[in-house]
Structures are given as structure tokens and as C-alpha cells.
Amino acid sequence: MNTTPHIHAMIVAAGRGSRFGSSIAKQYTMLQEQTLLQHSVARLACSTYITKCLLVIAADDTIARTLDFVLPIHYAIGGAERWQSVQAGVEAISNAGAADSDLVLIHDAARPAVPSHDIDNVIEAAMIEPYGAILATPVADTLKEAYLQSTIQNKPINSTHSYAKCTIDRRHMWQAQTPQVFRLDQLQQVLAHVTEYQLDITDEASAFEHLALPIRLVTGSRQNIKLTYPDDATLLAAILTAQT
Template identity: 75%
Template sequence: MNTKPCVHAMIVAAGRGSRFGASIAKQYTMLQGQTLLQHSVARLASSGYINECLLVIAADDSIAQGLDFALPIHYAVGGAERWQSVQAGVEAIMKAGADDSDLVLIHDAARSAVLSHDIDQVIEAAMLEPYGAILAAPVADTLKQSQPITPDTQSKSATTSSSNDYIAHTVDRNGMWQAQTPQVYRLDQLYQVLTHVGEQQLAITDEASAFEHMNLPIRLVTGSRQNIKLTYPDDALLLEAILTAQNK
């Protein structure tokens, strides 16, 4: 097995981020004079393993190609689901002549505070694995499993609450991790699991989920808690504070 493969970086930026609630796709949120997408590309550029980047964008995206980036950029058009966008990126990388054992690094456009050290760590871990590795953080908070309240037991207070869910039980957080990106996989293995997802019509939230469905081991690499994802409007304040602190 080739332990020093080429690394092909990909940022998935074809979604609109409906939970963010803005009129513009969240990857084009401005922070410190640049879009979130530009910040994320710049972070990848800080790794010595990455020399260029593939951006997977929506077919109607009229913004990305007008921006300046810290790396040479190639483009692919994504699909309706995340896995379809990743698959489009993988196919573009394969058509460009990549080797089957090369690594594909997949990063979220909305994670612009990832540390350079963590990028290198997850790449180096994936180089030693047959399938790949992802950045993740051990869960620190107490986790609660919820259950919806039924009409005959619903209290009056629930009518003014932001949720009609109540605690069912506490989830044991030992061994629980929050998945982050980058996630780094062998090209041929990634292509095979994405094909499986399409054939089986699986619902996955990240590429590691596809490997899990096929019982293929993916290594966890501890990442910084600074590597937050912009998901809700309040996240922008926290992310900007993190970027400001990192740039001091």
C-alpha cells in the first residue's frame, strides 16, 4: 500500500444551509472581510500536503468563481444531497487522473476555523489506514435522549415552550464523538461506498456514515473544539471570535 499518496482537497459548497436562515448561502457569509468559503480554503492552503482545491458548488452558483482564493481552484457541480456532491467531486478527481490509492480530503465550507495542525494530523493518520480517518471531538456535554409528550400527559407549560420534547433518559457519553471535517479517505474506497449509498438509497449525514454501513473501519483523530461549524445565526458570533483569537 502506498503510504505517501497524493492528497486531493475538496470543499463541499453546494448546499444553502437552510438552518442558518439567511437569504444567501451560508458559505458566503462575510467574516472579517472575506466569505466563509475563502477562509476555509485559506485554512487548507496552510497545510503543506495541499496544493490545490476542488470546490463543489451548486449549478446556479454565481458567486464562487468571482472570488479570490488562497489556492488554485477547480470546480465541479454538486447534487441535491451532500453525498451526491461528494460523488461529483470524486468523479472529477478520478477523471483528472488520480491514483486509486490517493487520498481525498473533504472539508465543509462552514468550518473555517480548523487548525493547520489538525489538518496535517488527519492526513497523516489517513496515510496509515486502508480506508481513512476523520477529525472528531470527544463529547463533553451531558447528552439527553428526548421523547415527545403525548396530549393526555402534556403540561400547560409545554404550550409556551420552544419544544414539546421531554427527557427520556441520559445517554452515556463515554465513547461518543462529534464528527468534524476534514475527513480523509482512499479514493477508490470512497468511490465504492458512495456507489453503495446510491444503490441502497441510504440516508447519510457524512461520508464516514457510508463506511459504517459497510462495516469498514475509519480512524478517529482528535480535533480542536475551535473547529466549529456555522449552522445557526448565533454561531457566526462565536466563529468570528475564534477567528479573531487565532489571528492574534
């Protein structure tokens, strides 16, 4: 196996982030006078392994190409679902002449605070793995499984409320982050599997899990949070300020 493969960095920025509740796509939220997308590209540029970046954007995106980035940027047009956007990016990387054993690094545009040493750590872990590696953090909080209930002691209640059913053993629970790094040929195969069976996946590692292919977990920083809700912007701004 080639232990020194080329690294092809990709940022998925084709979604709108419906939970964020903004009129613009959340990757264009401004923090410290730059968009999240610019911050995320700048973080990848801190890695000694990354010299350029592919941005996967929506077909109607009118903002990305107007921004200045610290890395040379190439573009691909994404799809309706995240995995379709990743597939479009992987196809662009492959068509550009990448080798099967090269590594594809996939990062979320909405994770602008990933520490540079975490990026290098997950790349170096993926280099010695047959399939890949992802950043993740062990779950620290108590996890509850919830259920909905319409009556209590034969009295009606608000059925939209959730109730605690049981506590889940968190000893083997991890919270996935990005970057996630995979062998190009293996990533192509699992994405073809997702397409064939129309699987509902939320990250690329879960596609490998469907085929029982081992993906290494690399402990990442808890500062590497994702902008999902409006309140996250305040926390991210504080983290970015502390990191400078």
C-alpha cells in the same frame, strides 16, 4: 500500500444551509472581510500536503467564481444532497487521473477555523489506514434522549415540547468534524453503495460505517466549529480573531 499518496482536497459548497436562515448560501457569509468559503480554502492552504482545491458548487452559483482564493481552484457541480455533491467531486478527481490509493480530503465550507495542525494530523493518520480518518472531538456534555408527550396525568400538554427520556452514556460518543480523509477507491465504492440503497447519510464516514469499514477518529480542536445558526457567526469571528 502506498504510504505517501497524493492528497486531493475538496470543499463541499453546494448547499444553502436552511437552518442558517439567510437569503444567501451560508458559505458566502462575510467574516473579517472574507467569505467563509475563502477562509476555509485559506485554512487548507496552510497544510504542507495541499497545493490546490476542488470546489463543489451548486449549478446556479454565481458567486464562487468571482472570488479570489489563495490556492489554485477547480470546480465541479454538486447535487441536491451532500453525498451527491461529494460523488460529483470524487468523479472529477478520478477523471483527472488520480490513483486509487490517493487520498481525498473533504472539508465543509462552513468550518473556517480548523487549525492547520489538525489538517496535517488527520491526513497523516489516513496515510497509514486502509480506509481513512476523520477529525472528531469526544462529547463532553451530558446527552439526553428526548420524547414527545401529549398528556401528563391525563392532562393535555403542548405536544411540540420535548421531554428527557434518559441520559445516554457519552463515554464512547464523538462529535464528527471535517476534514474527513479517505482512500479514493474505497470512497468510490461506499458512495456507490449509498447510491444503490439510497442511504440517508450526513457525512462520508457514515457511509463506511454502513459497510462496517473502520475509519480512524483523530482528536480535533473544539475551535473547529461549523456555522449552522446565526449565533455561530459571532463565535466564529471571535475564534478567527484569536487565531490571527
